[in-house]
Amino acid sequence: YPLRRQRQMCIRDRFTGSITAVTLGLLIWTTIVLIPYIHVTIDIRTTDSTVNVSSCGYTSRINIDDITEITLMDSLPDDHFFRYNGGATDSYLVGKFKGNTYGKCSLYIFKDVSPVLMIKTADQTVFINSKKDGEIVNLYNAIKNN
DSSP: HHHHHHHHHHHHHHHHHHHHHHHHHHHHHHHHGGGTTTTTOOEEEEEEEEEEEETEEEEEEEGGGGGGEEEEEESOSSSEEEEEEEEEEESEEEEEEEEETTTTEEEEETTTOEEEEEEEESSSSEEEESSSTTTTHHHHHHHHHH
């Protein structure tokens, strides 16, 4: 009887240890995933042939020669964008979204910041804005003049 009881305690201890390890692992993983969303920045880099936009682990690489439409807007269109992979709060929209009019697109948007630049290619639509004065207008002009 004592051997049976000892075996039951060993199984219970292993189960408890496994559950604790999984819970701790999930907590650490969740923290690592959410860290980029604490202080959101949008990084816009250009070369002679590309525009690279990144934020919170999401990246869009746009070949300037592939751009079919570029529009400078006062604000993000009211298209009821639905987030399916990314982050959306009262202050930003970052990641993969789907709109009623624009379909699947990538948003790198600080809410209540204008202007907003829409860049379309055959296979992607990207909306970008910036808190840095003049950065979006300068990007728009650089692409238009390219």
